[in-house]
Amino acid sequence: xxxxxxxxxxxxxxxxxxxxxxxxxxxxxxxxxxxxxxxxxxxxxxxxxxxxxxxxxxxxxxxxxxxxxxxxxxxxxxxxxxxxxxxxxxxxxxxxxxxxxxxxxxxxxxxxxxxxxxxxxxxxxxxxxxxxxxxxxxxxxxxxxxxxxxxxxxxxxxxxxxxxxxxxxxxxxxxxxxxxxxxxxxxxxxxxxxxxxxxxxxxxxxxxxxxxxxxxxxxxxxxxxxxxxxxxxxxxxxxxxxxxxxxxxxxxxxxxxxxxxxxxxxxxxxxxxxxxxxxxxxxxxxxxxxxxxxxxxxxxxxxxxxxxxxxxxxxxxxxxxxxxxxxxxxxxxxxxxxxxxxxxxxxxxxxxxxxxxxxxxxxxxxxxxxxxxxxxxxxxxxx
Amino acid sequence: xxxxxxxxxxxxxxxxxxxxxxxxxxxxxxxxxxxxxxxxxxxxxxxxxxxxxxxxxxxxxxxxxxxxxxxxxxxxxxxxxxxxxxxxxxxxxxxxxxxxxxxxxxxxxxxxxxxxxxxxxxxxxxxxxxxxxxxxxx
Numbered sequence: 001x002x003x004x005x006x007x008x009x010x011x012x013x014x015x016x017x018x019x020x021x022x023x024x025x026x027x028x029x030x031x032x033x034x035x036x037x038x039x040x041x042x043x044x045x046x047x048x049x050x051x052x053x054x055x056x057x058x059x060x061x062x063x064x065x066x067x068x069x070x071x072x073x074x075x076x077x078x079x080x081x082x083x084x085x086x087x088x089x090x091x092x093x094x095x096x097x098x099x100x101x102x103x104x105x106x107x108x109x110x111x112x113x114x115x116x117x118x119x120x121x122x123x124x125x126x127x128x129x130x131x132x133x134x135x136x137x138x139x140x141x142x143x144x145x146x147x148x149x150x151x152x153x154x155x156x157x158x159x160x161x162x163x164x165x166x167x168x169x170x171x172x173x174x175x176x177x178x179x180x181x182x183x184x185x186x187x188x189x190x191x192x193x194x195x196x197x198x199x200x201x202x203x204x205x206x207x208x209x210x211x212x213x214x215x216x217x218x219x220x221x222x223x224x225x226x227x228x229x230x231x232x233x234x235x236x237x238x239x240x241x242x243x244x245x246x247x248x249x250x251x252x253x254x255x256x257x258x259x260x261x262x263x264x265x266x267x268x269x270x271x272x273x274x275x276x277x278x279x280x281x282x283x284x285x286x287x288x289x290x291x292x293x294x295x296x297x298x299x300x301x302x303x304x305x306x307x308x309x310x311x312x313x314x315x316x317x318x319x320x321x322x323x324x325x326x327x328x329x330x331x332x333x334x335x336x337x338x339x340x341x342x343x344x345x346x347x348x349x350x351x352x353x354x355x356x357x358x359x360x361x362x363x364x365x366x367x368x369x370x371x372x373x374x375x376x377x378x379x380x381x382x383x
Numbered sequence: 384x385x386x387x388x389x390x391x392x393x394x395x396x397x398x399x400x401x402x403x404x405x406x407x408x409x410x411x412x413x414x415x416x417x418x419x420x421x422x423x424x425x426x427x428x429x430x431x432x433x434x435x436x437x438x439x440x441x442x443x444x445x446x447x448x449x450x451x452x453x454x455x456x457x458x459x460x461x462x463x464x465x466x467x468x469x470x471x472x473x474x475x476x477x478x479x480x481x482x483x484x485x486x487x488x489x490x491x492x493x494x495x496x497x498x499x500x501x502x503x504x505x506x507x508x509x510x511x512x513x514x515x516x517x518x519x520x521x
Contacts, residue, residue, distance in 0.1 A: 128397045135394050136488045137464045138472045151452040154496040199455035246426050251482040
């Protein structure tokens with residue numbers, strides 16, 4: 001699959017706390033804007049792909065609304081951020097296999113005003129493991145991820161200040177992102193003074209539940225050359241497993257599922273972590289950034305905290321991470337907005353936050369906690 | 384006087400986990416022991432992930448273990464926990480097998496890594512009991 005499929009267009013809707021519109025509206029706006037970005041017409045679309053957790057418009061209804069009469073390929077993946085990058089990987093497989101020619105990947109979500117994650121009072125019938133946590137008042141993502149973060153702190157001595165370094169760095173990046181919802185710089189003292197949500201997480205460890213949508217247009221690489229924008233090639237796409245809430249197959253939460261998947265990703269790409277110019281790492285919480293720095297091989301195991309605190313992940317550092325401010329500051333569109341930022345960096349149109357000469361990007365999904373699945377992409381600047 | 388907080392959700396067993404919840408009601412911490420390879424497993428599932436045997440028996444454990452991770456919830460995520468915050472939930476590795484890790488409320492101490500704990504069975508109504516943890520000296 002290497003370099004055979006390109007991302008030819010990207011778009012975002014406004015990101016906010018209350019879109020005031022349906023997820024159908026958000027999806028359609030983002031998709032039409034991404035097609036405009038690519039220079040393609042809506043009637044050329046023959047594939048749609050998304051992921052949902054019962055919180056967004058059904059893809060067939062969206063296809064009707066967009067006037068797509070013959071949807072040759074579609075994917076409606078039931079899961080959260082852990083499969084966000086798998087959506088793009090699957091679409092690339094479909095194109096490489098010749099099943100579809102023009103696929104739009106999207107995610108539309110009113111995650112602040114309509115359906116908040118953790119589904120308070122809304123247990124999922126197929127999430128049987130929640131029976132062992134919900135009766136104890138342990139049922140929302142900040143609690144689940146705080147449990148993993150604490151295990152990492154106990155095992156490796158990771159500190160609150162190191163978690164804070166992620167929050168401070170990403171806020172500094174968001175200053176340069178007009179889409180970001182939180183753009184006022186913060187200091188480590190501001191971080192340490194922010195209120196507890198679930199220890200060891202403070203307010204600034206948590207991402208911004210967001211209303212909005214993003215979309216990406218995928219076509220064959222050779223076709224992308226003739227379109228409006230510089231193509232970004234899908235160099236590698238991988239799928240992995242992960243921790244469920246409590247299964248004893250993976251009892252140590254201080255290592256994420258990315259550790260097992262990363263060698264496969266780098267092998268498929270023919271590249272290594274040392275080749276990456278910019279990384280967009282899934283940041284539902286600060287902790288997932290630290291653990292992925294380790295588990296994708298950017299530093300040794302247990303040293304994600306010191307690595308982030310060293311300044312290496314800032315713009316101008318050796319590995320700029322979450323250049324748009326991430327979910328902590330731009331907003332939580334459940335994963336695909338990381339891919340959009342990576343594409344923007346590789347096209348060279350990221351403005352004041354541009355990583356000079358960026359050619360290779362890593363973009364990752366949630367590293368396997370809770371859901372038992374993960375996925376990631378390596379992207380390359382095209383010709 | 385303010386109104387009482389809404390009721391907390393009760394355990395909602397599935398077909399694989401029913402004996403676990405019945406065990407709590409009887410004052411026992413029960414897990415499955417594989418009939419094929421003898422390994423203990425958690426959470427309750429129909430077959431063994433090591434040897435794939437569907438054969439198993441339910442056995443009662445000592446209910447002793449140690450804290451391997453912990454969180455302290457300050458924010459009220461649902462009204463049922465309005466009067467509980469802040470509260471501590473711990474992950475406990477059981478003495479019988481390190482990779483059996485169960486979650487529950489900790490009472491009677493601030494959580495810390497390595498804290499020895501024992502199970503306490505809390506009857507919440509005639510039909511349902513929950514698993515809590517409390518510190519132990521031995």
